[in-house]
Amino acid sequence: MIGTVHYLALSAVLFSIGAVGAVVRRNVIIIFMSIELMLNAANLAFVAGSNSLGSMNGQSIVFFVMTVAAAEAAVGLAVILALFRNRQTVAADEIALLKW
Amino acid sequence: MHAAATEVTASLPIAVSYLRYIPLAPLVGVLFHVALGYRLGRRAVGLVACAAVAVSFALAAKAFLTVLGSAAGTVVTDNVYQWLSSGEFTANVTFSVDALSSVMIMVVTGVGFLIHLYSIGYMAHEEDYARFFAYLNLFTAAMLVLVLADNLPLMFVGWEGVGLCSYLLIGFWYTDPEKASAGKKAFLVNRIGDAGFVLGAFTIFWALVDLGQGSLTFATINARAAELPAWASLAGALLLFVGATGKSAQIPLYVWLPDAMAGPTPVSALIHAATMVTAGVYMVARLHGLFEAAPAALQVVGIVGAATALLAATIGIAQTDIKKVLAYSTVSQLGYMFLALGVGAYGAGIFHVMTHAFFKALLFLGAGSVIHGLHDEQDIRRMGGVAQKMPITHATFALGVLAIAGVPGLSGFFSKDEILASAYAGGHFGLWICGVLGASITAFYMTRLYVLTFRGKFRGDHHKWDHAHESPIQMTLPLMVLAALAVVGGYVGVPEVLGGNNAFAEYLAPSVGHHQLGLAAGTELMLMGISVAAALTGIGLAWVMYSKGPDADLILKNKLGGLYQQMREAYNIDAVYDALVVQPLMRASDALWHSVDVRVIDGVANGTAAAVNSAGEGWRRWSTGNVQHYMLTVLVGVAALILALTLSSLIGVAG
Amino acid sequence: MTQAINSGLPLIVACSWALLLIVVEMFSGDRRFVGVAWMGVIGLAVTAAMSVHYASVPAVYGNALALDGYAVYFNLLACTLGAAAMLLSIDYLGDAGIVRGEYYSLMFFAVIGVVIMAAATDLIVMFIGLETMSMAVYVLAGIRKSDLRSNEAALKYFLLGALASALLLYGVALLYTITGSTVLADVSKALSDTQHAGADHLVLLLATGLVLIGFGFKIAAVPFHLWAPDVYEGAPTTVTAFMATAVKAGGFAALMRTVLVALAPMRAELAPVLWGAAAVTMTLGNVVALRQTSLKRMLAYSSIAHTGYLLVGVTAGTNEAGSSVLFYLAAYGAMNIGAFGVMAALARRGRGCEKISDFSGLAQTHPAMACAMALFMLSLTGIPPLGGFVGKLYVFTAAMHAGLVWLVVIAALNSVVSAAYYLGVVRTMYFDNAPADVLPPARPYAAVVVAVAAVVTILLGVAPSPVLGSAARAFSKVLLG
């Protein structure tokens, strides 16, 4: 029988994949999508937790997290767009005027 | 220990409200200079600066006379307001004048006033006149806060304030980068001392709170020092003494004082000879109860003092810059004061603070007068015969030299003799030997300085000689007053064996206890004889050697060999510190900055080959400010945390 | 019910005011947006005043927000810092090529985010507050759209901020799964429950770690500080001033409430982590700051170092330490707003005012500005009797009380090192010669802000009692039990 722990383990795996993606890719949009994946992993944990506790709070929280993620997407893509306009690139390692 | 300090008399407070104006008056002066100084011109600035200090002096005299005229143990206090308070401790802005601080405020305002007066003449051609006097007045205010404070935090305000002003005044001629860096060095070395001061204060405070005592006043600390745990009083006293070595230029933190001579000469006289540098001595005397509770710390104070007195004196022999000689002599004399404190003779230490303020201020101002008259010549090898051109400077300077050399009848003799006698009486034979040796060397190099400057024939460029002139009255008047003080200043503390009644020690007794020598009259006279003989030997030797001119240095050089070179280069302590402290710190900064923030991350991220290549330039190519590397750091941080927690937990369970 | 609404009124008014700002900005004909800026300042003043007025209402808004003393303190702090940053921005914006009036409403929203973070008693509400603040600040950092550095700052801040948010959220998710709640007090209760002592302990530790990392990012604690120098340098100076002060205050507000309330039962395990973070953060910040040539980057590392000092207080975790952290944040805010304010007051387009060497001889050309800057530098060093000194004194004494002797020793040594670079600025201003092309005169609004910041810095040092008292009162009811 599949229990809460399985769901949480799955969420941990997704979380880690997202974290790895955020580090290893140089395309900032893919980095950003990886971070979205991490947020979704958290959502899965909330829903699984909610189910195991028999309390609906977790589901309500997911509702807010989705909103936050949507807001983040709007702002993040706008940031990327503004940068792209000036630099014609979305490669993380080419964006390094500010250093030391 | 033969000597025993009598109990400190319980204090009898008199509440007044005028003490606050003592530091406030110079502070008002500062505001005046800053706001109006440039508009109202030099005369106004000079006048206001001197008047402000004069007001302080008058009020200080009032407080002094009150203490003098009242019963022993009288303390005049002025509680302004509650400054800091939290659940467990309070610190007020409270000024208090007892016997100890009354001597200090008299010296600070009195000598300070003379030096302000002198500066009007000395700085007459200075462009930034108002700024100079603003700093000078600010310094006076800070020094007065330091001396008048009745608790440690308030003292720290003055403590940091004088350090800051010293920094600003050393670097006053900011066009000269070397001078600016001397200022920075002074400030940084002082900051190391300050860290000691703060940590010491914290230690004591912490231990006091454990006793249920939330007050940091000196009275409380001294009264309850004996109840503190031994380690707390020892650590607290030692840390505070680190602060004192910074401010009062003792081993190992004395290195800033010789460099501080880059500042204008009146500044050297006021801050780096007469007042600020004695702050450490004052602080230790102020907290004598604490230091007595930690005899080991007191021992350290004495040993450091004696060692500094001797070491600095040897360096003084080989210096050629008139101000450098005086600087090392200051370091050396401060060593005597700490020697006195270390053997429990607080009164003698403070006595020397006072006499030293007179004669050292005199010597510095005299040197300033010479430098001024010879158009900024500072090298004594290119002086000589100045006595003809500057009779007043010459006469007063000579008195200063005799006083510092310890010639009987002048102020330095009485105070130094009391210190040496106390050391001997306390059974500190080694310290006594150091002291006598140092006294002899002091007499030697001061005579050398005097002879090379004022005697013989002028050795410099004849243009300078032709234009050499005696200084104006604003400058010579303070010299004369200080010379008078340097001569008679010692008579307040004539020891009983010479028919005096040691009035100075009696007066200070309520603050710091009375130090009984407990020596037979014969012994005391014998000691006196030895130190006088030592001084006269030094004077005579130097007189004979240097009458022929500065080439006599060669004799010493031949005799002492490599040691002489070391003495001239002040044992290269600066280079040692640079190698041991400054360079490692700078390297650490570069390394941390490049490695943690740039190198490791990039190096790791770009392959181990890069990690091996540690050459700075090689790394630059990779240090990209790349956000990927930042993200990687975060992830590695998370992984490390998770790994550490998981492993420790699993092991914990297994164990 | 009325009470509950009353206690929420300041927030409601603040949100409405921010909305109003957007509308007013749209119809504002003035491209300097002076009116909008002033409206923002007035709105912040009203918010602050209302929060003080309704502070006596004991009601808690559901389980989400509490208008307790702690929240009110941070409310006042954030509103003041926000207003100062807004006033600094007048004229700076146009000169920097920023022609968006939304700037002020975004800053207003960021302040609201800080207020929510401080008032939140539920981790999710705290998270929403954090995101509101962050979202506004991401945009503000990048609002100088034509400037590549500003773009880059926004991107770096955004990517790292989003990553940190995800870590924080995952930590909260794990906490929720185990303890069954995100309400701070309930989490605390569940954590002290013995049922979680054994098997669940490790997950709770990991969750706590993730939450701490999330907040550690916002306050720029090592090793999550890397964004700070780049973002501080790239963002417009006025935004940097806001980030260095108000955003950091918000981060600490949330961190302290979380660590000292929700995670209180885990204090024993957290203490070494916090200890290490404090020690490493202040040391790295100070040592690296020594070699910086850009004033903005130097101040960034300095702000990292100050995070370390503040973490000393958090590590101690007592009532005394908590209130000293609150005081320190106020003093720190005044001196940093002032320091960045001097930069903003003198900066002109095409004429950088960000390198330390740009301030050569400032004492000759701008004596008042130089004097103020010197004052801020000395206060940051911890010279008495200035605000920074009293702040450090209180934090370190409290830490000493809590037995963190060695941490205090490290902190004291650090503050010795820090003197070197702060003093470098003073030396450059006072002892170096002014360049031939002198900096332009200071902007009037900014000059006023700098003057006020200087006065506050002095007052916090000379007469700290009122602020100290309110900090103590503000913190007195935060700790449970």
Place this chain on the structure above:
Amino acid sequence: MSPLAFYPLAFVCIASAMGVVLSRNPVRSALSLVASLFCLAVFYVFLQAHLVAALQIIVYAGAVMVLFLFVITLLNLESDRGLGEKPVLSAIGFGAGAIVAGGLIAALSRTSLGARAVTLVPTFGTTKVLARQLFGDYLVAFELTSMLLLVAVVGAVVLAKRDGSYEGDEQEAAVPARSEEASH
């Protein structure tokens, strides 16, 4: 949920998540993410979170991901070389990721969660209950979220919109000068 359904679905979910990270083409990454989000929606259904599942598909996989795809195509992004360019960085990243996953799973497997026996009330997960909660306990959070969205919208407009209507050409002219300056 039976293991027969869980494991295949989990596999697809993880595989598509890996797809996000590994695809060279950003469009393919985005589509992989959509697939992964779909799988999550299925899990939500099994966990009695019906409304959340619906929102996941409508809002997340729908609206948000469309926005991503839109920006990717707008910027006309080419494929990059994926992980090939920085092997060391990638290796460390994957190593650290493995530690994170391993540590979390190890910790989770030791918890008491498996022993938790909660019988869900019949109304669990219904929209009605969720709505009551959203507008009851979470009213403040709900209102604040609306403000958050507003901030995001304002912010996105500020950044994404060109300044042309305000400042005209002066702004655009400043750009090349600055980039030149920056390249030194």
